[in-house]
Amino acid sequence: MDYNKQIDEKWQNFWDKEGIFNTDTKDTKNKYYCLVMFPYPSAALHVGHARNYVIGDAVSRYKRTKGLNVLSPMGFDAFGLPAENAAIKGGLHPKTSTLDNIATMKQQLTQWGIGYDWNREVISCLPEYYKWTQWIFTKLYEKGLAYKKRAAVNWCPKCLTVLANEQVINGACERCESKVIERDLSQWFFKITAYAQTLLDDIQELTHWPERVKTMQINWIGRSTGVNIDFKVDDEETILACYTTRVDTIFGVTYMVLAPEHPAIPGLIKNNPDACIIQAFIEKVRIQDKTERAAENIEKEGIFSGRYVINPVNGKKVPLWIANYVLMEYGTGAVMAVPAHDSRDFAFAKKYGLDIEVVIDNPKERLDALSMQTAYIEDGVMVNSAQFDGLGNREAMEKIADWMQEKKIGKRAVHFRLRDWLISRQRYWGAPIPIIYCDKCGEVAVAEKDLPVLLPENVAFKPTGQSPLKDSEAFIKTRCPKCGKEAQRETDTMDTFVDSSWYFLRYISPKETEKPFDGHLVDKWLPVDQYIGGVEHAILHLLYSRFITKVLYDLKYVSFKEPFGALFTQGMIVKNGAKMSKSKGNTVAPDYIIDKYGADVMRLYILFMGPPEKDAEWQDEGLQGSARFIQRALRMVDMLKEYRQSSETGELNSHEKDLVRKIHSTIKEVTLDLEGDFQFNTAISRIMELVNQTYKCLNETSLRQSIFKEAVDTVFLLLSPFTPHISEEVNEALGNKGSILKRAWPRFNEEYIKTDTVEIAVLVNGKVRDKLIINVNWSKEEIQKKALACEKVKNFLKNTPPKKIIYVDKRMVNIVV
Numbered sequence: 001m002d003y004n005k006q007i008d009e010k011w012q013n014f015w016d017k018e019g020i021f022n023t024d025t026k027d028t029k030n031k032y033y034c035l036v037m038f039p040y041p042s043a044a045l046h047v048g049h050a051r052n053y054v055i056g057d058a059v060s061r062y063k064r065t066k067g068l069n070v071l072s073p074m075g076f077d078a079f080g081l082p083a084e085n086a087a088i089k090g091g092l093h094p095k096t097s098t099l100d101n102i103a104t105m106k107q108q109l110t111q112w113g114i115g116y117d118w119n120r121e122v123i124s125c126l127p128e129y130y131k132w133t134q135w136i137f138t139k140l141y142e143k144g145l146a147y148k149k150r151a152a153v154n155w156c157p158k159c160l161t162v163l164a165n166e167q168v169i170n171g172a173c174e175r176c177e178s179k180v181i182e183r184d185l186s187q188w189f190f191k192i193t194a195y196a197q198t199l200l201d202d203i204q205e206l207t208h209w210p211e212r213v214k215t216m217q218i219n220w221i222g223r224s225t226g227v228n229i230d231f232k233v234d235d236e237e238t239i240l241a242c243y244t245t246r247v248d249t250i251f252g253v254t255y256m257v258l259a260p261e262h263p264a265i266p267g268l269i270k271n272n273p274d275a276c277i278i279q280a281f282i283e284k285v286r287i288q289d290k291t292e293r294a295a296e297n298i299e300k301e302g303i304f305s306g307r308y309v310i311n312p313v314n315g316k317k318v319p320l321w322i323a324n325y326v327l328m329e330y331g332t333g334a335v336m337a338v339p340a341h342d343s344r345d346f347a348f349a350k351k352y353g354l355d356i357e358v359v360i361d362n363p364k365e366r367l368d369a370l371s372m373q374t375a376y377i378e379d380g381v382m383v384n385s386a387q388f389d390g391l392g393n394r395e396a397m398e399k400i401a402d403w404m405q406e407k408k409i410g411k412r413a414v415h416f417r418l419r420d421w422l423i424s425r426q427r428y429w430g431a432p433i434p435i436i437y438c439d440k441c442g443e444v445a446v447a448e449k450d451l452p453v454l455l456p457e458n459v460a461f462k463p464t465g466q467s468p469l470k471d472s473e474a475f476i477k478t479r480c481p482k483c484g485k486e487a488q489r490e491t492d493t494m495d496t497f498v499d500s501s502w503y504f505l506r507y508i509s510p511k512e513t514e515k516p517f518d519g520h521l522v523d524k525w526l527p528v529d530q531y532i533g534g535v536e537h538a539i540l541h542l543l544y545s546r547f548i549t550k551v552l553y554d555l556k557y558v559s560f561k562e563p564f565g566a567l568f569t570q571g572m573i574v575k576n577g578a579k580m581s582k583s584k585g586n587t588v589a590p591d592y593i594i595d596k597y598g599a600d601v602m603r604l605y606i607l608f609m610g611p612p613e614k615d616a617e618w619q620d621e622g623l624q625g626s627a628r629f630i631q632r633a634l635r636m637v638d639m640l641k642e643y644r645q646s647s648e649t650g651e652l653n654s655h656e657k658d659l660v661r662k663i664h665s666t667i668k669e670v671t672l673d674l675e676g677d678f679q680f681n682t683a684i685s686r687i688m689e690l691v692n693q694t695y696k697c698l699n700e701t702s703l704r705q706s707i708f709k710e711a712v713d714t715v716f717l718l719l720s721p722f723t724p725h726i727s728e729e730v731n732e733a734l735g736n737k738g739s740i741l742k743r744a745w746p747r748f749n750e751e752y753i754k755t756d757t758v759e760i761a762v763l764v765n766g767k768v769r770d771k772l773i774i775n776v777n778w779s780k781e782e783i784q785k786k787a788l789a790c791e792k793v794k795n796f797l798k799n800t801p802p803k804k805i806i807y808v809d810k811r812m813v814n815i816v817v
Contacts, residue, residue: 033070079496197416226415249341
């Protein structure tokens with residue numbers, strides 16, 4: 001039997017005709033919701049994209065053969081920058097470009113043998129979907145969780161739009177890698193901070209998520225406990241709120257420093273004769289990369305504001321500075337500077353000649369502020385801190401916080417690093433924000449009966465820095481839903497991550513027209529049993545989806561708090577050490593692979609190339625190895641057809657016993673690989689070993705035909721999640737009716753796996769020198785005696801008596817000389 005592209009097409013047509021992957025969501029018995037993150041339809045897929053789809057399909061197929069009612073849908077994250085930029089580059093309207101790309105990607109996924117229920121397809125740029133994205137916006141607006149404010153925001157000068165904090169990676173746009181700058185704009189936000197503690201607390205419920213992803217979310221939410229302290233500006237009533245986690249250093253404050261973006265600065269410097277110089281410094285700093293500004297080793301730069309603040313614990317007047325190393329994103333944007341006990345404050349104070357005062361002494365060697373070369377940041381004993389002198393600084397933290405609360409000069413507080421989710425985009429290709437502005441009524445949300453607010457198609461959509469919808473008079477002009485007077489629509493569109501924050505709910509009832517999803521069925525099918533996608537979404541899509549799910553839970557639209565029960569994050573396929581990218585010229589198109597080798601060769605290689613959670617280097621030679629294995633396995637089918645049956649009666653010979661044992665141990669081990677952490681590479685390796693063992697037995701003895709057939713059948717049943725086309729073909733050739741997916745996953749018998757003998761390694765001084773077959777019932781002494789009698793060991797020892805012999809049960813003997 002030879003494998004070719006015609007076999008792929010035959011079975012793809014069969015699966016489609018029989019509706020093998022279609023699921024009735026009304027039947028929730030033994031349900032299993034297996035979901036792969038839906039893609040941006042910005043270009044054709046390459047093999048770098050293929051890994052998560054092939055992984056998801058392997059899981060889905062395996063679970064079907066285990067008797068589960070599997071739901072495996074697919075759709076397209078079709079709005080947003082990726083699709084719009086691709087359309088601009090291709091000179092097409094985004095809708096045309098996006099729908100063309102979707103058609104191409106669907107064809108590719110089908111050619112790869114990926115089994116989806118396409119009756120449930122969702123496309124986020126179509127009105128029947130984004131109507132409900134807009135509905136979700138209105139629900140958040142009604143609850144006070146969607147609001148508009150003027151704020152300093154991240155601006156990508158190439159994409160010409162704002163970005164959420166989560167979309168800025170090391171100071172650059174996550175899409176185009178341009179350096180991000182700041183602009184003050186009036187923007188729409190979702191109040192994700194209202195759910196910060198809940199998002200943090202519920203991470204402990206995510207027992208089937210990778211620790212790495214949970215840690216990333218914990219760090220991004222960034223909960224800390226400390227004290228809020230109000231510093232009064234000298235000679236006026238202005239208060240600057242400061243948050244500190246190191247209240248034990250409060251008596252050592254020698255200056256205060258503000259972030260250049262702090263909103264109080266314009267008022268503080270308006271009468272300063274050097275206001276222009278200060279403003280020029282602020283503008284210079286604000287265009288600097290925030291990640292670099294926050295780095296420990298950056299050159300500290302600052303300017304004196306001309307003002308002073310009063311330390312509330314001792315009444316000392318300290319200068320107020322503005323500096324590059326303080327960011328608005330952390331705390332309140334105002335920092336009490338303690339140079340003696342903070343490295344950054346120390347470097348700044350040394351540079352600008354500011355006071356340094358020790359308040360935590362080194363218990364081993366007394367500190368002198370004048371001779372200090374670095375900040376003392378270890379624990380120690382309180383000094384120069386009034387009634388708290390002599391206490392350990394950790395104990396003093398609690399006592400000072402209590403004392404400040406009692407005196408009403410400070411208050412214990414919890415702060416989060418997490419900031420509200422900026423959802424406004426000044427680009428065309430997105431869901432319009434459903435808000436109307438009326439001179440009489442103010443902001444008014446569009447009523448549900450008037451949704452969707454349709455995105456006009458006849459618009460000059462190329463980015464200009466402002467929303468293209470501003471130029472569409474037909475779109476802007478409308479009537480106020482409250483008073484009926486002339487009004488104007490909001491012209492910003494929503495971040496595409498709003499679209500993807502709820503799509504997994506829509507799959508359950510995608511044709512629903514009266515509501516976003518069937519709540520009764522959603523509660524039966526969700527949370528998703530297995531979610532599969534890239535780790536790059538840890539603090540973007542995954543966090544946003546958790547937030548929206550919790551809002552819908554509070555609004556009683558769903559009865560679960562977390563959207564995804566289990567999460568698997570696959571590693572990337574890289575080439576020449578880098579992520580596959582058209583700009584890098586290192587992508588591998590799958591079309592030629594399928595034409596030359598067939599889809600199953602590509603699938604097998606992708607799953608075999610390494611642990612699926614780790615990055616793996618693409619090697620074209622690996623395809624050849626996978627093709628050779630498939631042909632070797634298929635050759636057994638031809639051999640079986642012509643095989644002359646040996647006697648089916650009497651005792652099994654030793655080779656037959658070994659093969660039966662191998663069949664059942666392989667079933668057991670492959671099942672464990674698939675039930676655990678999806679170790680597809682080791683599962684495939686075990687199947688390869690079974691093929692090798694079968695050939696060995698055929699070469700060395702006459703096998704019973706029934707055992708040979710069991711071996712062949714088992715090989716392709718176990719391969720069926722990985723190489724579905726050839727497995728279907730072999731299943732048919734062996735006389736089975738219908739799809740192999742309708743057959744049960746093979747079972748193993750522990751009695752057949754048991755053995756009286758095992759092979760162990762014999763080591764001398766930790767290095768393997770020989771192998772030894774032992775009887776599992778032998779004593780330790782007898783095994784050691786046999787090991788010493790091995791010829792290779794005797795040649796190495798040369799009559800030298802061993803110092804000791806270490807035996808590890810059924811694994812090895814180590815002779816130490």
